[in-house]
Amino acid sequence: MNAKALFIYDENETAYRFNDSHPFNQKRLILTVDLLRKAGALPPESVISPGKAAEAQLYHVHSREYVQAVTALSYPEPEQKWLQQAEKYGLATEDTPFFPGMNDITMGLVGGSIRAVxxxxTGETVHALHLGGGLHHAMPSKGSGFCVYNDAAIAIAHAKSAYGSRVLYIDTDVHHGDGVQWSFYTDPSVCTFSIHETGKYLFPGTGAVNERGADSGFGTTVNVPLEPYTEDESWMECFSEVLGKVAEQFKPDLIVSQHGCDAHAFDPLAHMHCSMEIYRAMPRFIHQLAHQYCGGRWVALGGGGYEIWRVVPRAWSLLWLEMSEHAIIGQLEKDPELALPSSWLKEWQPYCSEALPSTWLDPVETWEPIPRRNEITQKNRQTKELAMLYLPK
Structure with missing residues (x-):
């Protein structure tokens, strides 16, 4: 092995940008990379560039017609016939509007996730992280939920076609990983696990516990939809108990995980009440599973996260610190109040209207308790039991 973990990144990935007021803001990549560098946790030799997907690789998941539409709508002035069809392809919505250069830029993100696989x-590394990826909502013939091409699904399809891999996909975004689920809903060689806020109140409205796969893929779709205002302890109980049993039954060759960090209490687009603790604990659990079941083979991707100042840089940094087994992770065990680098705070505080957190973890003891905690916990436990009824064999 040449490296324990590789960090796949290119500042050009920040060009994936719909418009100036859109909540999907890739400046969070710059903030995260800068935090890791100022913490002394991202040596230059760990960073490799993403490369670009080949068009043929998109066809593992997306229709030729859809790729043609994305390409045509990527010109500075698209032809009228494509403008009239943009809505049909999900590319004229407030969430996912087409933008100049969209095709090339998104193929770069797809290329990063393929490069990670x-x-x-190939044994170049044990773990690989591509934070520019994780666009899990895009469908075969439609853009959706800020996602143009589904790099996660394409990377999984690549792992299958190029290496014959049996893949466990783990989605920790607060929004259900619908695009990946439906891409492999009948495929017994891909198990999709998604833990998210229930779709009763949140986009995309899917991810119910009774969505379990179909035909020979029955049992290889596992959903854990949690109640709004779920907190750390209940989230981790449901996550670890269900996922532990899924991995034990499915026995993957490769884990691909998606790390949206929008279940945090500060995130503006959801209703969960978790802290930075789950973003330390979730990667640690996945890390253990990777070594227990698939020789450590673990590809991690980014995803949602719309509090780009106070949440995303810390959450994604904790993921990399776990993957690379950096000393800071051990220090946090001894000192939960460990401070962030003062140089990072000094650099970015002038641009943020609220006070940036000064520590890696949150002072949850100062947060106001959720009044329905017991009721929420009990409902989540019922969901957890239902999720484990038909697990993959």
Whole structure:
């Protein structure tokens, strides 16, 4: 092995940008990379560039017609016939509007996730992280939920076609990983696990516990929809108990995980009440599973996260610190109040209207308790039991 973990990144990935007021803001990549560098946790030799997907690789998941539409709508002035069809392809919505250069820029993000799979499966590294990826809502013939191409699904399809991998996909975004689920709903060689806020109140409205796969893929779709205002302890109980049993039954060759960090209490687009603790604990659990079941082979991707100042940089940094087994992770065990680098705070505080957190973890003891905690916990436990009724064999 050449490296324990590789960090796949290129500042050009920040060009994935719909418009100036859109909540999907890739400046969070710059903030995260800068935090890791100022913490002394991202040596230059760990960073590799993403490369670009080949068009043929998109067809593992997306229709030729859809790729043609994305390409046509990427010109500075698209032809009228494509403008008239943009809505049909999900690219004229407030969430996912087409933008100039969209095709090339998104193919770069897809290329990064494919590069991560190749790095892990060829033994170049044990773990690979591509924070520019995780666009899990895009459908075969439609853009959706800020996602143009589904790099997560394409990377999984690549792992299958190039390496014959049996893949466990783990989605920790607060929004259900619908695009990946439906791409492999009948496929017994891909198990999709998604823990998210219930779709009763949140986009995309899917991810119910009774969505379990179909035909020979029955049992290889596992959903854990949690109640609004779920907190750390209940989230981690449901996550670890269900996922532990899923991994034990499915026995993957490769884990691909998506790390949206929008279940945090500060995130503006959801209703959960978790702290930075789950973003320390979730990667640690996945890390253990990777070594227990698939020789450490683990590809991690980014995803949602719309509090780009106070949440995303810390959450994604904790993921990399766990993957690379950096000393800071051990220090946090001894000192939960460990401070962030003062140089990072000094650099970015002038641009943020609220006070940036000064520590890696949150002072949850100062947060106001959720009044329905017991009721929420009990409902989540019922969901957890239902999720474990038909697990993959």
């Amino acid at each position: 190749d790095a892990v499966m």
